[in-house]
Amino acid sequence: MKKIIRDTFGNLKLATEKISINNGLGRVLGTDIVSAMNVPHFNRSVVDGYAVKLTDIQGASSAIPGFLRITGEVDMGKETHLLLNQGETIYVPTGGMVPVGTEAMVMIEYTEKLGDHDLAIYRNAGANENMMLVGDDIKIGEVAFEKNHLLRPQDIGVLSALGYLEVDVLKLPRVTIISTGDEIIRPGEVPKPGEVIDINTPALGAVTQRLGALMISMSYARDDAGVIQKAVEAALINSDMVVLSGGSSMGEKDYTVKVIDVLGKVLFHGLSIKPGKPTILGVVDGKPVVGLPGQPASAIIVYMIMLREFMTVFYGQDHFKYQTVQGTLMENVHAAPGRRTFQTVAIKDSDGSIEVRPTHGKSGMITLLSYSDGYIEITENEEGKNAGNFVKVTLF
């Protein structure tokens, strides 16, 4: 699946848009960010203390202090034109600009004022100690971030330090989710026997959001090839990806694969995974059209796995790694032979060691996922896992 997604859609490019850096959290950079300035752009003190020449306090200690003449004080936030000469010292507050000639800063607690103009210093210092020099943080011309970098809170801080108010980011991939099925009714409606309140659209929308994409629309289609085809065509106008829920199997009224076949090309119908065997992937107008199994737990798990691959393609980087924890399996787990099994599990922290227990239920049960914390993967070549095995859990 990974390979087919990368080979077919590897060239899909998202347009960029300019946004305020204050809305940048979780967005992906559309350009390299090259620093147009040095940060800091003046030599500054990182302590409240006194500017010194190294030789003036060489060998100074609590027993034998160095004595210096105080010739001035730097004002916070102002440029200083003071000059530090041999035998002199100048007070500089934390963050203040250090005078030309300063070789180190000594913290105020290692000094003692003797009258208004004399200072005893009770320790020595190394070159540039307690100072931040021009460009120490970021140098002019330096690439602060490369294109496709995912912005975290600290990165927003870097952008602000570099003078950015706005930044170019990749547009969020737009996804339309279409739930198919004659039995599906909208959330909020009261189901008659045989009808089912839609679970998948809201849940898949939330997966979309969590993975950094945008659900632009959700719609419903009856089990009718013409209706589904029209819904897909309409969705493709404004979407980067279309997701159909239900109708992926072999039933008489399972039209997803037929519709993709008419509009474009079916890349695969069926994956050797459990759950999610009947999953479909197609391409229409160069865009992915995904057919998810209708069973809610299957649809959600398969979508989490597939969308992550698509986001890697869209954003050019694997930003959306799911978190994993390792723990000890507490019960034997059997796998479907020849299929990669995604076994849902619950985890419990027992005195610092993680206990992993399989959760059981039918893939039509949405609570199977809500009382699970994640899943373990059992490869197609394994028959299962045994109690006592150390396993990796991918968290939901």
Ligand SMILES: Nc1nc2c(c(=O)[nH]1)N[C@H]1C(S)=C(S)[C@@H](COP(=O)(O)OP(=O)(O)OC[C@H]3O[C@@H](n4cnc5c(N)ncnc54)[C@H](O)[C@@H]3O)O[C@H]1N2
């Ligand atoms: N003869 C076979 N039958 C089935 C097979 C098979 O290989 N041969 N595979 C089974 C597996 S596995 C799955 S998964 C399902 C997939 O079926 P579809 O993708 O065609 O989905 P539907 O038939 O439309 O629905 C299945 C089930 O899920 C409920 N559903 C559908 N959409 C929603 C929704 N939006 N919200 C809540 N629930 C939904 C639907 O009512 C059905 O109960 O096929 C098996 N059958």
Ligand code: MOO
């Ligand atoms: O493979 Mo279906 O997706 O078991 O529920």
